[in-house]
Amino acid sequence: MKKILDTLLRLTGDLRAQIETHIGGKLVLTERAKIGIVTGGALVILMAWLGLNTWVGHIEHQYGDVRVNLARLKAQVESGAWSERKSQSHVLRSVLQDRLWTAETPGLAEAGFERWIRDHLANSKIEPQQIQIRRVPLVQSADAKSTGDTSGDPLAGVQRMTAKILMPFDEAALIAILADIAESNKVMTVDRLTVRAGRNARVEMDVSTFFRYHERIRQGG
Numbered sequence: 001m002k003k004i005l006d007t008l009l010r011l012t013g014d015l016r017a018q019i020e021t022h023i024g025g026k027l028v029l030t031e032r033a034k035i036g037i038v039t040g041g042a043l044v045i046l047m048a049w050l051g052l053n054t055w056v057g058h059i060e061h062q063y064g065d066v067r068v069n070l071a072r073l074k075a076q077v078e079s080g081a082w083s084e085r086k087s088q089s090h091v092l093r094s095v096l097q098d099r100l101w102t103a104e105t106p107g108l109a110e111a112g113f114e115r116w117i118r119d120h121l122a123n124s125k126i127e128p129q130q131i132q133i134r135r136v137p138l139v140q141s142a143d144a145k146s147t148g149d150t151s152g153d154p155l156a157g158v159q160r161m162t163a164k165i166l167m168p169f170d171e172a173a174l175i176a177i178l179a180d181i182a183e184s185n186k187v188m189t190v191d192r193l194t195v196r197a198g199r200n201a202r203v204e205m206d207v208s209t210f211f212r213y214h215e216r217i218r219q220g221g
Contacts (some may be wrong), residue, residue: 002216099187100212101161106135109211113161117207120180124173129202130166135159135211162191162208181207 051204067104103109111132138155167173174195192206 003118014051029083070178096211099185100158101186102212106159106211107175109161111134113163113211115167117163119176120177121167121173124170124176126167126169126170126173126177128165130164132164133161134164135161138210159211160208161211162206165207167203167205169195169197169203174203 013205028081085196101109103112114133116126118129130183136159138158181190186209188207188209190205191208192204194204196202196204
């Protein structure tokens with residue numbers, strides 16, 4: 001800091017000498033003018049010093065924050081908390097993936113989903129009039145194939161399967177299938193539910209789940 005102040009003082013002195021040399025033969029500086037030049041130079045030096053002081057204080061504050069964050073990170077690494085959190089995240093990921101519908105092919109996934117619906121309706125002695133299933137990829141990308149390449153986006157291999165169900169209206173059967181959907185170990189949602197009264201009372205319902213492509217592991221012989 002002292003070197004900077006000395007440099008500024010030297011530059012101010014040089015500037016003053018050049019001004020006096022340039023206008024010395026043409027104009028005699030009054031005492032008031034001399035005081036003004038000295039005061040102006042002093043103000044420039046003061047403003048520069050204040051600016052440098054503020055900048056240095058800001059840098060020191062940032063350095064202190066970095067040291068505190070580094071110490072915290074080092075303490076977490078040494079205590080093993082980071083590895084524990086990583087293990088917990090892997091466990092949570094496995095749990096969530098288990099709640100997705102898995103199959104070796106999309107056709108098998110659709111067949112398994114439809115069979116699940118028919119089996120649970122059969123428990124209430126209800127035969128559905130119609131079950132239509134459609135699949136929609138969660139990631140609309142030209143690079144995401146129907147089989148799902150999960151090397152990039154983790155959702156690239158996940159598709160939404162929606163079953164449109166048309167069945168006769170039966171209050172007990174409807175409550176039972178809704179309970180089975182809510183308590184299923186797979187992620188399922190009821191997107192739409194319409195009950196039509198009249199002579200041919202019926203229920204129209206859209207049920208969705210999420211399908212993740214599961215490639216069969218082949219062992220080479």
